[in-house]
Amino acid sequence: MNKITRTVLTFLMLGLFAGCASNQSKNATPHDPIEPANRTFYNFSEGLDRHLIKPLAEGYVSITPAPVRTAVTHFFDNLSYLNVILNSFLQGKISQGFSDTGRFIVNSTLGLGGLFDVATDAGLERHQEDLGQTFAVWGIDRGSYVYLPVRGPNTVRNLPDFATSLFLNPLFYVTGAVLFPVTALNVVNIRANLLDATNIRDEAAVDPYSFTREAYLQQREYLIHDGNPPTEGYDDIFDEDGDFGGDDDVLVIE
């Protein structure tokens, strides 16, 4: 019950922020109308990350052999896979849905509870689907960009997925003392898998907040289109002002 209350509270909170959005939209990028609130959450999360979660993840990487970390990743991936199956079917990808079901069964049994990804070798490839992607396929608008503490970058369209991914994860039905260390391991392992990405961000970004937002939104488009986003969007940026791409005042460097 506690968890459900928390979920409901999160939604309520988001509703409030979405409500504030209309008043704060001046000066902001169109897809990020609640940028000030998002930035506050971003800075909070970054602080928490820098002082606690990232050091834990780095420590975890240094003391755990890579094959163990891979097994941990596979284990949690497998537990979250029921949500992938549901969304494969919801998007009308029927054969993919059956292949995903097979994948879950194979990895849960032969893969020893998901520790080993034997399904990929058997040709049952891993897919990345969620309710946010399903809504996109159904033609629902993305909505505003929202940065949530701990959960990180999201869009409004993606929020209902929190519920399905939570309720479809077998861990949700586990009670007792074991839940805390398991959840902690999951969080630290997720963060460990993101270390390369965040290191690249820290190395490259002059404004990490906008970097994260743009990268996230584009990455989502890529996932929604299963790795083949429409290419016509790529070069729009060169035509926007009407004179981009023309040679009229492009400087020649000697």
Place this chain on the structure above:
Amino acid sequence: MFYRKIKIINTSGVLSVKRLTCCLQKIAILMILSTSASIADTRDMHADEQQATVTYTDAMLVIKELHSKLLYIMQNAESLGYQGRYGEVEEVVISRFDTPLIAKVIMSRYWRQLDDEKKMDFIRLFQRLSVATYASRFDGYDNESFVELSAEKLKKGRLLIKTELQRTDDKPVHLDYLMHETDGEWKIISVIANGVNDLSLKRAEYATVIKDRGFDGLVDEVSRKISDMELQDKE
């Protein structure tokens, strides 16, 4: 086009077999027709293909040149060191990327507010950033390989070259290059890695920095990134 024609001819071929089993002659004629049609079509197709390949080859060669340089600095990462890698990729990045256009698009509406000297300075700074990024990111080799996959025509004669960086233990990274032809040469105007377009990322970031700290603040910030990459490698 080619396949559709053959299909129609084949279908009518099957029908005539059913209706006029005895009239072998007709079938023979149909077969001859279909063969000659396919020969003609094949010839057309080859001509089309050849023409397409001619245009694409030049663009593809640019990408291959960049990739072979990258592979070289990856394979010799340690002996070259950061400065060595920087020197190796500098020329290909400066000559094969249309940095003046990239800088203009990234700076968007702020570009017009800059005088020519500042524009030139920024273009040079951005070239140094691109070279430094390659030198610092491609700093080791784990049997990766680059594979050039296909070319696709976009608006206004622009091309999208799709490639993959294949890795041994992981899914390949999709690297797409947006290119355009300027003064008879194909130049890269954007790199898209797994759907993430570096250009729009930088445009959003730079707009924020300019808004908060002005153009000079952006120049400071970018210069700092470049020297960070240099320093990081010396550690």
